[in-house]
Amino acid sequence: MQRGNRFFDFKINNETQNYLEGLAKKSRMDILTMTTIAGSGHPGGSMSSIEIFLSLFYFLNISPNSLKDENRDRVVVSHGHTSPGVYSALGNLGFFDIDSAIAYFRLAGSPFEGHIERHIPGVEWSTGNLGQGLSAGCGFAIESKIKKINNFVFVVMGDGEQQKGQLSEARRFAKKYNLNNLFAIIDYNRLQISGNINDVMPQNIKENYLSDGWKVFETDGNNFVELYKTIHTAIKEGGPAVIIANTVMGKGISFMENIKDYHGKALTREQYDKALNELGFENKIDYYINKRKNFVFSEETLKSHNLYPKFNVPDGVTYPADKKIDNRSAFGEALLAFAKGNSTNDYLPIAVFDCDLASSVKVDSFAKNFPNNFFQSGIQEHNTATIAGSLSTTGILSIFADFGVFGIDEVYNQQRLNDINNTNLKVVCTHLGIDVGEDGKTHQCIDYIGLLRNLFGFKVILPADANQTYKACLTAFSESGNYFIGMGRSVTPIITKEDGTPFFDEKYNFEYGKADIIRDGKDLAIISYGVMLHRALKIRDLLQELGISAMILNISTPKELDLSAIKKACQTGKLVVYEDHNVNTGLGDIISSFLYDNKIYLPLLKLGVKSYSYSGTPDEVFDLIGLSPSKAKEQIINFFGFNKK
Known part of the structure; x- marks a missing residue:
């Protein structure tokens, strides 16, 4: 027949x-x-x-014998x-x-x-x-x-x-x-x-x-x-x-x-x-x-069958401490380096999808260098999320870059179906949180952790600076599975050690689920991530002036906690979670659940966004809603009853 x-x-x-x-x-x-x-x-x-x-x-x-035939x-x-x-x-x-x-x-x-x-x-x-x-x-x-x-x-x-x-x-x-x-x-x-x-x-x-x-x-x-x-x-x-x-x-x-x-x-x-x-x-x-x-x-x-290529992972870079750079630019540079390191005479197993925001989400350099692997979808986020998802099951690294309100909030149903399909999608969202600033509440994505907590298969990375962003991107690109990499809009200071050198230097290897103790301390621990980490360090300095010693813990993977690091933070007896996110559904809520589940009873102050916010520079808005370093310091003192000196 x-x-x-x-x-x-x-x-x-x-x-x-x-x-x-x-x-x-x-x-x-x-x-x-x-x-x-x-x-x-x-x-x-x-x-x-x-x-x-x-x-x-x-x-x-199509036949029972050709189901894995590309x-x-x-x-x-x-x-x-x-x-x-x-x-x-x-x-x-x-x-x-x-x-x-x-x-x-x-x-x-x-x-x-x-x-x-x-x-x-x-x-x-x-x-x-x-x-x-x-x-x-x-x-x-x-x-x-x-x-x-x-x-x-x-x-x-x-x-x-x-x-x-x-x-x-x-x-x-x-x-x-x-x-x-x-x-x-x-x-x-x-x-x-x-x-x-x-x-x-x-x-x-x-x-x-x-x-x-x-x-x-x-x-x-x-x-x-x-x-x-x-x-x-x-x-x-x-x-x-x-x-x-x-x-x-x-x-x-x-x-x-x-x-x-x-x-x-x-x-x-x-x-x-x-x-x-x-x-x-x-x-x-x-x-x-x-x-x-x-x-x-x-x-x-x-169980379903997925393909994922084996990639050559280029070396990371270390931006100097005085470098003025936003995390999204580090993503764009990491993407380009990763693509160049895996370009062969046959084909490049990478596809990048954009929705009319290439220069803002920093995929324009990739588009210029690899035009046949760049797909400009226009203002069509629903379609793009699904295309990127299905493609990611075929042995091609598929990256969907967008603003947070579009790449997660607007297409949550599409990302949910991607997750059900066990895709290998890499969703990179910039312009998260109040850090979007002047664009106002319609564009201030403050619920991304809460939404992604509902998607069982998505790993979430929220890097603290350009150095951690670059290295985290290389890790996510090289591994199968769904990853969300989120970052703000603004230039973010390079996180440094106490000697002033970059914390996430050439010796640093990003490991999913591993937290970073940026500073040690004995009186309390401030847990943060992303664009708020450098502000947490400022809070520490302000508290230090009052004789209060604060540990600073960076948790860049909120869906997979570093238990040993958190337990060490708990030894201080007081915890603060400081984040640019809805206070009810972010890292603070995750830490609260962790403490309860492990029968750890100690005071926890959750500092986050309590309502839709305002249009203005990030620093202005953070101050207006009580999340600037100075106002956060006052809340910490009042909540824990520290005596002012």
Whole structure:
């Protein structure tokens, strides 16, 4: 037959057509069986999409033996709620045991979850948050450009999700970067949860794609012959192109067809028996119910495969103590040095994404030196976050640089889905906190730690000066996993030892989870990080004038505490956490929880931002809200009852 022909044959032959039609019929039975057993799921859209799924997974260069082949074609299913259809197609094509998918669908601990996940063989991207799949497809298409791979990337979407704004961002990006191996197929069954898509939210799907420069094709999405012919034509003409596949919700079962309720409603047992009679299959539901009872949980079935390159790590630099430099400039210089140290004649496995802020976030030098690896996405943060995330799973270092309010706050949902997908994304955010200053409260990102604490897989680094920034960036770039590197806007003094030489010098190696005792002290410990550390040192000087000895502890990795360093700080008997962050959700709250969990009872003063703030220079605003060194000193004296001298 024609399996794996990549739609290059002019048409589908009779043998293949008959085989796939039989497989579609069985897949419909499997969809209904698994959703009926589970008592939930989305059978209607799964049944309207099944011919699309079977066509792609059958004809494209995807097989159970090529799942780790970088040259394979990729399929992203954006409407992840159609998991019964995806599992039925993949299982019946031999990617895994179809009986297990039927029996264990939506069962706690089963790999066959309610929405598709990357740990399932053949699934490239975990989805369910509608509107993000096309962006993920763009990321995989960018991989093809960088690695010079001759493959296809297909994205299957629902029609209801075309209402999402992120799709328009993805369309423009794909057109700008001529992603000619990218093809989308829309399951156009015209129904969503609340009814007809045009009643819920009128849209002009065809015109939207045409206006953004895409080629548009239409076909019968439930007819293998017509669907094959249209995909063949689209591939021949090249992308980016979209196929609007006219389908029927609940296709194949008379009482389900064109009924919106079956978007997300399983059949009753009586309805199931009636449906199987229509399909002409023996009823084996009791077999699967019994199999479900014998499920054995295994963590191994929930692991997904990621690629990450091995990099040459250049030597760090040490900026002199009198150097006037902001941390973001150190990031830009570290990025450029890292790229130059890993540029080969084949390709550079690095991609940098910017949203119209290149000079501000300091990726402009990289863009100038490596224009083919720099992607200017414009003011399209949602799309960019997802593209950068999907690309990071393919063996390419993917860096998304932005302001804090855009790179975390605005795209929190996209970063959450990246984290669920176990990406290797490096998010570098500048302009954090009150340090943004004159831009005012709309741009003062004061909640980044709080938000990132919710993302289990993200490591967080908040370096204190340019020297620590440079070295931390080299570490994050060279390691797999999700990293957030955050910094302010202003020039930050170089942190020094007591002899005036740089603290983070050529002998310093950044180690994630290791704190730095910048100064020792016996009366209290001030814990800080980032742009506040140099101010903490000023507080120490002011307290020293009063005969109060303060330890200064730099915690640059708030999500992974250095227990020995904190316990040493606790020996002073008094703790202060001093930060440019929401006082309720930042490092102070983390330290407070640590003390409670370890049954350490001592006074803790949390100095942080208590409300949305003001527009002005950072020093002016810090003073106005009680966080300047002098006002922080007064609060420390009053809170702990130190006697003024």
